[in-house]
Every structure is written in C-alpha cells, then in structure tokens.
Amino acid sequence: MSRSDLTAGGGLPPARPSQPAQLADVLERVLDKGIVIAGDIKIDLLDIELLTVRLRLLVASADKAKEMGIDWWEGDPFLSRDGRDNRALERRLRRLESAAGLGEDEE
Amino acid sequence: MIAAPETTAWYVYGVVDASAKIGADQLRLIGEGPLAAVVSEVPLSEFGEEELAQRLNDRAWLEEHARAHEDVLQRLAAVAAVVPFRFGAIYRELDDVSVLLRERRGELSAALERVRGRxxxxxxxxxxxxxxxxxxxxxxxxxxxxxxxxxxxxxxxxxxxxxxxxxxxxxxxxxxxxxxxxxxxxxxxxxxxxxxxxxxxxxxxxxxxxxxxxxxxxxxxxxxxxxxxxxxxxxxxxxxxxxxxxxxxxxxx
The missing domain is CATH 3.30.70 (Alpha-Beta Plaits)
Structure with missing residues (x-):
C-alpha cells in the first residue's frame, strides 16, 4: 500500500477556489520561500537534481532577461531582496565546512 | 527488551497560534507557549533521509508532495494566521518540535504578527x-x-x-x-x-x-x-x- 500521509487535513475547509496553481509557482514558494527549519531528517533541497535544474532555470532566466534587457529587478535593493544566490552559497559553504569537519552543524 | 524501530516521523507545515482551532483529523497541533506547530505523521519509508533523497528526484512524487504541503497551508491560512515553513521540516520526535518552538519563539512570533490578517x-x-x-x-x-x-x-x-x-x-x-x-x-x-x-x-x-x-x-x-x-x-x-x-x-x- 502506498501511503502518503502528507495530505490535506480532514476537517479543514477546502482550499479557496481558484484555478489550479502553476507548478512553478508552487515549487517557487514551497521549496524556495518560507521559514527554513533544519529538522532532524536532513534534507538539502539543493541536492535535488530536478530542483537544481529548476533553480538553474530560475537563475538562467536572469541571464536571458539581461540579454532581453529586462533585468530590471537585478541590483535594485528597493525592488529585489532576493538573497537566493547568497543563501545558496552559504548553504554550500556550510556543507563543505561540515564535510571538512569545520564549523558547527547547524541549520 | 528491544524497542520497536520507529517507522514514522513528524512533518511540520508551519506555525499558528496555540489557540487556533483547526479541527483536522490528519493534522496535529503541537502547542508550546503561545505557538503551535501543525504536524502530520509521515512514514519513514518515504520521508527517511535516504528515501527522501531519492523521492525528491522523482518528479511526480515531488509535485504531489509540494502541492500537498501547499494545500495544507492554504487550508490553514483560510482559518488562521499561519507562518509557512519551507518543504521538508521533519522530526523523529514530537518533543523536538516543541524544542524548535521554544528556541525560535521570538522569530516565529514576529513572523506570525507580520502576516496576521493578511x-x-x-x-x-x-x-x-x-x-x-x-x-x-x-x-x-x-x-x-x-x-x-x-x-x-x-x-x-x-x-x-x-x-x-x-x-x-x-x-x-x-x-x-x-x-x-x-x-x-x-x-x-x-x-x-x-x-x-x-x-x-x-x-x-x-x-x-x-x-x-x-x-x-x-x-x-x-x-x-x-x-x-x-x-x-x-x-x-x-x-x-x-x-x-x-x-x-x-x-x-
């Protein structure tokens, strides 16, 4: 039996009616936003090949946009508080540190 | 006597007020002070560390569970102020969920106030x-x-x-x-x-x-x-x- 308990709760009202959300919108929010909690099952979303491809696409869009001249949200601290690159680098650094036995294994 | 190996873990969707009424069969509220975590029990056969690493690369699995995570948060948001967690906050013991709520109470409470009624x-x-x-x-x-x-x-x-x-x-x-x-x-x-x-x-x-x-x-x-x-x-x-x-x-x- 394939049991998937990560399901909608029984007694809650149904999600507000709207057209089914685009997967990219859901993944962007669910995998890249929200409060980051390091539970005790280690999960590194950056290690997801599929996600890495998707994130790469998201990042690649910046270059593409630059080509098109619509990179307006880049480098504008008022408009963009996008710390994605820094966060990704930080996570990578943390992983390397812990692999090298440096730093504390924290969230 | 050997304890039975644990077969399930606790998946945390986000945080609401401890007083929130969410009445949902498959979700549990773990209260700690003014906050409560919304959790459900998940099988380690899917959400264990190694299993998860593989499942996450299964496009259909990822889509299904990312949408399920979102769906729970949507339903919660319809009845209460909620602080969404990123996908994949999983604990083996409920006690550790309480510890999380205690240790990050300031940050989580501030986030809850920031989004309340919005x-x-x-x-x-x-x-x-x-x-x-x-x-x-x-x-x-x-x-x-x-x-x-x-x-x-x-x-x-x-x-x-x-x-x-x-x-x-x-x-x-x-x-x-x-x-x-x-x-x-x-x-x-x-x-x-x-x-x-x-x-x-x-x-x-x-x-x-x-x-x-x-x-x-x-x-x-x-x-x-x-x-x-x-x-x-x-x-x-x-x-x-x-x-x-x-x-x-x-x-x-």
Missing part, C-alpha cells in the same frame, strides 16, 4: 513581444541588399535593447504602483519560458502582502492590465497564497 497575492506581467513591438509602430523595411541586410540586423539589435528597456520600465513602474496598495511586496525573478511553457515572456513576478479582504491591489492589477493590454502586456493575479514570501526575517541591509 494574505499574499501574486501579480505577474506577461509580454507578447511581437504585439508590443508592433504597437511601437516602427516597422523595419525589408532589406534590398546585403548591406541593407546588415544594417537591418544592427537596427534590429538596437531595437531589441530598446524594447527590453521599455518592458523593464513598464514592469518596474507596475511593481512600484502595486506596492502602494500593499503592506509589503517583493519582485522575484520572472520564470523563464522553459518553466512557464508560455509564448509570452514573464516580465514581472511580484508577491504582495495585503490585508485580507482588501481589493485595492487586485484593482490596480486590473487597471494596469487595461492600460497595457492593447500593447500586448497582460497582468495576472494569483492567490490568495499563504504568506510564503513574507515570513523570513527581513534582510538587514
């Missing part, structure tokens, strides 16, 4: 570049010679840059106008065509925090759509979403 709306702007260029009205003459062809290529290149800059200005202005009707807002990276599967280019991917029931932002998006529609630029509102974009601590800088 919803997240998404606004995207899509540009049909051909229509936009056509609306600019400076059609290029057909090249009649090799030299004319090269000149035309150069003109096209220059025009592409000009068009891009104009689209950028439109998106920037639209975001600024939308911000005036929002408590907070952020312009995220537009998704590339490989993700959207649409012919139009996404030029704005904004998320806005607005008071629940406040129609002003949606109205502004509709006004923008009416203003720019004839030029091939459409504005689209998505949501309401749980406030994913507005719970991380604000940047210091």
């Amino acid at each position: 919803i997240e709306l998404g606004v995207k702007a899509w540009a049909d570049r051909d229509r936009f260029e056509a609306a600019l009205g400076d059609a290029l003459p057909e090249p009649s010679s090799g030299r004319a062809y090269l000149e035309r290529r150069r003109t096209e290149h220059e025009r592409a840059g000009r068009v891009g800059a104009q689209l950028g200005d439109i998106a920037r202005d639209a975001h600024a106008r939308l911000l005036r009707h929002a408590v907070e807002g952020v312009a995220n990276r537009p998704h590339p065509r490989e993700l959207t599967g649409r012919d139009e280019a996404m030029i704005l991917n904004g998320a806005y925090l607005v008071a629940d029931g406040d129609e002003a932002l949606a109205g502004e998006a509709a006004a923008l759509d009416a203003e720019h529609g004839a030029r091939g630029i459409a504005f689209e509102v998505t949501g309401p979403w749980p406030p994913h974009n507005f719970v991380e601590p604000r940047d210091e800088v």
Whole structure:
C-alpha cells in the first residue's frame, strides 16, 4: 500500500477556489520561500537534481532577461531582496565546512 | 527488551497560534507557549533521509508532495494566521518540535504578527513581444541588399535593447504602483519560458502582502492590465497564497 500521509487535513475547509496553481509557482514558494527549519531528517533541497535544474532555470532566466534587457529587478535593493544566490552559497559553504569537519552543524 | 524501530516521523507545515482551532483529523497541533506547530505523521519509508533523497528526484512524487504541503497551508491560512515553513521540516520526535518552538519563539512570533490578517497575492506581467513591438509602430523595411541586410540586423539589435528597456520600465513602474496598495511586496525573478511553457515572456513576478479582504491591489492589477493590454502586456493575479514570501526575517541591509 502506498501511503502518503502528507495530505490535506480532514476537517479543514477546502482550499479557496481558484484555478489550479502553476507548478512553478508552487515549487517557487514551497521549496524556495518560507521559514527554513533544519529538522532532524536532513534534507538539502539543493541536492535535488530536478530542483537544481529548476533553480538553474530560475537563475538562467536572469541571464536571458539581461540579454532581453529586462533585468530590471537585478541590483535594485528597493525592488529585489532576493538573497537566493547568497543563501545558496552559504548553504554550500556550510556543507563543505561540515564535510571538512569545520564549523558547527547547524541549520 | 528491544524497542520497536520507529517507522514514522513528524512533518511540520508551519506555525499558528496555540489557540487556533483547526479541527483536522490528519493534522496535529503541537502547542508550546503561545505557538503551535501543525504536524502530520509521515512514514519513514518515504520521508527517511535516504528515501527522501531519492523521492525528491522523482518528479511526480515531488509535485504531489509540494502541492500537498501547499494545500495544507492554504487550508490553514483560510482559518488562521499561519507562518509557512519551507518543504521538508521533519522530526523523529514530537518533543523536538516543541524544542524548535521554544528556541525560535521570538522569530516565529514576529513572523506570525507580520502576516496576521493578511494574505499574499501574486501579480505577474506577461509580454507578447511581437504585439508590443508592433504597437511601437516602427516597422523595419525589408532589406534590398546585403548591406541593407546588415544594417537591418544592427537596427534590429538596437531595437531589441530598446524594447527590453521599455518592458523593464513598464514592469518596474507596475511593481512600484502595486506596492502602494500593499503592506509589503517583493519582485522575484520572472520564470523563464522553459518553466512557464508560455509564448509570452514573464516580465514581472511580484508577491504582495495585503490585508485580507482588501481589493485595492487586485484593482490596480486590473487597471494596469487595461492600460497595457492593447500593447500586448497582460497582468495576472494569483492567490490568495499563504504568506510564503513574507515570513523570513527581513534582510538587514
């Protein structure tokens, strides 16, 4: 039996009616936003090949946009508080540190 | 006596007030002080460390469970203020969930106050570049010679840059106008065509925090759509979403 308990709760009202959300919108929010909690099952979303491809696409869009001249949200601290690159680098650094036995294994 | 090996773990969706009434069979509230974590029991056969690493690369599994995570948060947001967690907060022991709530109470409480009574709306702007260029009205003459062809290529290149800059200005202005009707807002990276599967280019991917029931932002998006529609630029509102974009601590800088 394939049991998937990560399901909608029984007694809650149904999600507000709207057209089914685009997967990219859901993944962007669910995998890249929200409060980051390091539970005790280690999960590194950056290690997801599929996600890495998707994130790469998201990042690649910046270059593409630059080509098109619509990179307006880049480098504008008022408009963009996008710390994605820094966060990704930080996570990578943390992983390397812990692999090298440096730093504390924290969230 | 050997303890039975644990076969399940606790998946945490987010945090609500300890007093929140969410009455849902498959969800449990783990209260600690003023806060409560919303959790469900998940099988380690799927959510164990190694199993998860594999499942996450299974496109169908990832989509199903990312949507399930979102669905729970949507339903919670309809009845309570909720602080969404990122996908994949999993604990073996419920006690550790309580520890989390205790240790990060300040941050989580602040996030809860920030989003209380508010919803997240998404606004995207899509540009049909051909229509936009056509609306600019400076059609290029057909090249009649090799030299004319090269000149035309150069003109096209220059025009592409000009068009891009104009689209950028439109998106920037639209975001600024939308911000005036929002408590907070952020312009995220537009998704590339490989993700959207649409012919139009996404030029704005904004998320806005607005008071629940406040129609002003949606109205502004509709006004923008009416203003720019004839030029091939459409504005689209998505949501309401749980406030994913507005719970991380604000940047210091």
